[in-house]
Amino acid sequence: MKNQVPRIKTHLPGPKAKKILAGDERFVSPSYTRPYPLVMKRGRGAWVEDVDGNTFLDFSAGIAVCSTGHAHPEVVAAIQKQAAEFIHMSGTDFYYAQMVELAERLAASVPGKGKRKVYFGNSGAEAIEAAMKLARFHTRRDKFIAFYGAFHGRTMGALSLTASKVTQRRGFSPLVPGVTHIPYGYCYRCPYNLNPQTCSIDCGTFLRDVVFKTEVPPEEVAAIFVEPVLGEGGYVIPPKEFLLELRRICDEFGILLVADEVQCGMGRTGRMWAIEHFGIEPDILCTAKGLASGMPIGVMVARDKIMDWPPGAHASTFGGNPVSCAAALATIKLLERTYIANAERMGKYILERISDWPQKHRLVGDVRGLGLMVAIELVRDKSTREKATEERGRVLHEAFKRGLLILGCGESVVRMMPPLVINEHQADLAIDILEEVLGRIEKK
Ligand SMILES: Cc1ncc(COP(=O)(O)O)c(C=O)c1O
Numbered sequence: 001m002k003n004q005v006p007r008i009k010t011h012l013p014g015p016k017a018k019k020i021l022a023g024d025e026r027f028v029s030p031s032y033t034r035p036y037p038l039v040m041k042r043g044r045g046a047w048v049e050d051v052d053g054n055t056f057l058d059f060s061a062g063i064a065v066c067s068t069g070h071a072h073p074e075v076v077a078a079i080q081k082q083a084a085e086f087i088h089m090s091g092t093d094f095y096y097a098q099m100v101e102l103a104e105r106l107a108a109s110v111p112g113k114g115k116r117k118v119y120f121g122n123s124g125a126e127a128i129e130a131a132m133k134l135a136r137f138h139t140r141r142d143k144f145i146a147f148y149g150a151f152h153g154r155t156m157g158a159l160s161l162t163a164s165k166v167t168q169r170r171g172f173s174p175l176v177p178g179v180t181h182i183p184y185g186y187c188y189r190c191p192y193n194l195n196p197q198t199c200s201i202d203c204g205t206f207l208r209d210v211v212f213k214t215e216v217p218p219e220e221v222a223a224i225f226v227e228p229v230l231g232e233g234g235y236v237i238p239p240k241e242f243l244l245e246l247r248r249i250c251d252e253f254g255i256l257l258v259a260d261e262v263q264c265g266m267g268r269t270g271r272m273w274a275i276e277h278f279g280i281e282p283d284i285l286c287t288a289k290g291l292a293s294g295m296p297i298g299v300m301v302a303r304d305k306i307m308d309w310p311p312g313a314h315a316s317t318f319g320g321n322p323v324s325c326a327a328a329l330a331t332i333k334l335l336e337r338t339y340i341a342n343a344e345r346m347g348k349y350i351l352e353r354i355s356d357w358p359q360k361h362r363l364v365g366d367v368r369g370l371g372l373m374v375a376i377e378l379v380r381d382k383s384t385r386e387k388a389t390e391e392r393g394r395v396l397h398e399a400f401k402r403g404l405l406i407l408g409c410g411e412s413v414v415r416m417m418p419p420l421v422i423n424e425h426q427a428d429l430a431i432d433i434l435e436e437v438l439g440r441i442e443k444k
Helices: 015-027 073-085 097-109 124-139 156-161 202-214 240-253 272-279 321-355 390-399 422-443
Strands: 040-044 046-049 055-058 116-121 143-147 180-182 221-226 254-261 286-289 298-303 364-372 373-381 408-410 413-414
Touching: 055 422, 073 097, 073 321, 097 116, 097 298, 097 321, 116 124, 124 156, 124 221, 124 254, 124 286, 124 298, 143 156, 180 202, 202 240, 221 240, 240 254, 240 272, 321 364, 321 373, 373 390, 390 408, 390 413, 390 422
Parallel strands: 143 180, 143 221, 221 254, 254 286
Antiparallel strands: 040 046, 046 055, 116 298, 286 298, 364 373, 373 413, 408 413
């Protein structure tokens, strides 16, 4: 439908949703964090229908996963065709063309000279685990550098690199030893209290000038793990020089630079890889989420000289499942044909429409974005930048009641991460709902 709008016709949650929520409470792990009770029935493009027949505009894309929208016909056809041929054979012990074809496509697309090879897992965390293991194996070094605010996953290794929310780590120690966290290049909340216009990128030089001189011998560091755009930590776009300095440090000390593009990769920022905006080459790149439009897959792409581990060193039964590979190949085709360019265009459109919100809205401290990773950072006070965490929760909830699915990140950021297929009408709807919600909450 061309000018479709959200339609909420029951109380939320509706009667059918309530039944499912009750079952969820009884039988499902309580460790999940649902901000509001959306119970999905079906989805098409950027639209989602719940079990009670309410229709929502989806600006969450299943947490940045449904890159080509829900149930894109070409992705569905690729999945159906592959499932009818064979669903599983395990690429760890046998061969199939889909895995090779996808590896070839991914190896060719990661920026940089020289050959690359691809390891297949099932999730972002598995891709990160694989990168940690490979970095240790190849360098014979045991230490890692990561960043405050970073989210790299929840398995023991990936969790050791994660420093996003303390609940994610509480009670799980001891984690993998040898990880040092340092501040990310977060200009709106500069950890060094500097002015981004005049600073000397202390966020980049801190590692060389302080950490390597006082705490961590650089020759013991296997890898630096960095999200080129910080995802769960608040949709933060670092200054270009921050990443350039990390690349220089890696080159100088023989450290591997690992780009975690699990969230910011696969066209979301308006380029296939977020790292392309910064003009640097990673040694290893991990991606997952948007790669197969919702089928589970996670990959680690490394320079072939680095991927020198022998048979048996690392593998996963389901990794590179043929149905997921088929979905990924269809996804890449669609992204390259249409949706990466659309992400760039629509990201600019949204950012332009909300660029005056920090002046117009009492609660909005900052707006920023790269492609369809758009952040609206909420503050209680513009001079102290006190985080408006509770208000952010209300924004998400009120948007839900009006038929907009949107999530937060960081402590007080509303993030827009729609499927890359959205059009201007859908962007306008989301912006108008958010503006109305913000206005109401600001009046209280
Ligand atoms: C940047 C980043 N890395 C890794 C992960 C972990 O991915 P998964 O949840 O698929 O394990 C996430 C998930 O949000 C992520 O955003």
